[in-house]
Amino acid sequence: MKTPTATDIYKVHKRIKPFINKTPVLTSSYLNQLTGAKLYFKAENFQKVGAFKYRGATNAVLSLSKTDLKKAVATHSSGNHAAALALAAKKAGTKAYIVMPNNAPPIKKNAVADYDAIITFCEPTLEARETTLQKIIEKTGATFIHPYDNIDVIKGQGTACLELINEIPNLDIIIAPVGGGGLLSGTSIIAKANSIKIIAAEPKNANDAYLSLKTNKLVPSINPNTIADGLLTSLSNLTFTIIKNNVDEIITVTEQQIIDAMRLVWERMKIIIEPSSATVLAVVLANKEQFVTKKVGLIISGGNVDLNNLPF
């Protein structure tokens, strides 16, 4: 199986740089004191559409042939990837077809609609999503951009880590959240190429990646139930292969640990991060001895939360 290299990601960074936000790396003297570590937060909540997903979507769109680009792109997603692909398509002057479950929250529908995507609603099952998408693709010739099982998407996601290590050299450890594994794959390739330990953060209630790495075979995510709504999906063969080759450890955290870490970031750092992003700090807070005195990079994946439905 062909997997991306660090060199690929460096090249992709040059390509997408004019189109993405160079997000800041933030620190907090309070959290450094609390943990005894030196924490560097790569704040992708300040990325366009409020999440790292814009990097991968942008690269995927820019990787299309002129003919394919002219037709359209398509995906099924109710989350950040849908909004990211919609905006990336809009900026590239093409159409985005997004299949969303009919029970997606209004805030997510609006985010996608704001970027002029053509939304098709379907029953909230994976089967309905895939069938609906297939019909659209047959009709329109749109290219399916999978949220993570896509080599161009993975390369794009890796550029956040690249910017982080360019700005903060000599990190000992990098922690990224894992859902479908696109962000973790890209991040781990850059980390390994720079001899930095790479740890993944996963909700205990959606611990399929943890189990996959432990048993050395792809365990799907079955009925995950976590507030970290960006981390519900299963690894693909592609992301599992990359993660197996690169990731040193996956650490799981409880729902309460995620909520506490999220609250701490909101209160002390004054930034809005989504629950999926809070998993990385939760890992440090629950395992202080492992990180004390270390320079730790944390990938804050996004900041899209429904303010009408907060856990505190």
Added chain:
Amino acid sequence: MKTPTATDIYKVHKRIKPFINKTPVLTSSYLNQLTGAKLYFKAENFQKVGAFKYRGATNAVLSLSKTDLKKAVATHSSGNHAAALALAAKKAGTKAYIVMPNNAPPIKKNAVADYDAIITFCEPTLEARETTLQKIIEKTGATFIHPYDNIDVIKGQGTACLELINEIPNLDIIIAPVGGGGLLSGTSIIAKANSIKIIAAEPKNANDAYLSLKTNKLVPSINPNTIADGLLTSLSNLTFTIIKNNVDEIITVTEQQIIDAMRLVWERMKIIIEPSSATVLAVVLANKEQFVTKKVGLIISGGNVDLNNLPF
């Protein structure tokens, strides 16, 4: 009455620079599109203690004679000034006595206690606060640092605007919130010295500064009732004099306009700002024609909110 000059504020900035955060100036393409203006947010929510108040408190503490510094500083406040003075005193190696009303929310008590201040609780009336403070000062020889009726505090608060115009030249307008007028005084001195129009934002439900400017005499704030809890206080003779001389206009905003603006910043900019800070954006949103095509600097005063008690 002696009032500070822009030169004073430049000097103070050099003095306090090593002790404060140089906060970022943020932009939002979404909000620029929504308003038709070019908005530059000076993000004092990222200042130490989460508010611009740390600038003034730091300068006041650094302005003390060695003898006075050794004794202690004191103030009565339940808000950001209390936390700011507590931390500034701690960093300068002296004690801070803080008088707080016994009904202050636990989150505010904890913030002050975290910085090792000596807290005295009293009945929640201005009289009780002043009497209690007076007793402490008599006993300890502490210097009273008023939250805004203090020339060193005002000079410190002006440094946020100074950093803003150094980073973003050629602003047409600057908007700052007004409560007791410390921030607005310092900001207006810098704005006027640089020929920039200066507008103040005030809650309609606490419109004492608006009425004072209109009637040309100091109108006290009587039973103000606004979510913008940093803007409840009345102007002093000192701040009223400075504001009269410099401020072009005070624009009031409703509670709903404040809440809507706050929510917009949280959702779109992914930063936590407190209601007092949201008044400045609320002014732009409610008066778009006045700001369209203009380069507008907005002083975001702080980010201390009680997450258990949000207006949405």
